[in-house]
Amino acid sequence: SSGINAEYGVAHTNIIEQIREGSVVEGEVATIRVKLGEKTLIVKLAYTSTIGDLRDFIGKHASGPFEVRTTFPRRAYTDVSESLEAAGLTPSATVHARNL
Numbered sequence: 001s002s003g004i005n006a007e008y009g010v011a012h013t014n015i016i017e018q019i020r021e022g023s024v025v026e027g028e029v030a031t032i033r034v035k036l037g038e039k040t041l042i043v044k045l046a047y048t049s050t051i052g053d054l055r056d057f058i059g060k061h062a063s064g065p066f067e068v069r070t071t072f073p074r075r076a077y078t079d080v081s082e083s084l085e086a087a088g089l090t091p092s093a094t095v096h097a098r099n100l
Helices: 015-021 051-059
Strands: 008-010 029-036 039-046 066-071 074-077 092-099
Touching (some): 029 051, 051 066
Parallel strands (some): 008 039, 029 092
């Protein structure tokens, strides 16, 4: 199951399955901590996953339009085709999903 409780949760993606089938190299898995209001979510995605993939995940838990930002370096992530690696969000990062 992929439940997320109100305060803190870990998202279960199919990353282990992807490693087993060889479509993701073990060790090239990003851990992204998402601050969403009072909630903190954690998602594991391949380095090659995109900002769009991350936004899709966040969108399942957000209550309306949002932007994905980091505080340091201060940046908004708007290019949905940019990979997590190219965006500098690997091997781990904390992002904020700020309501618009």
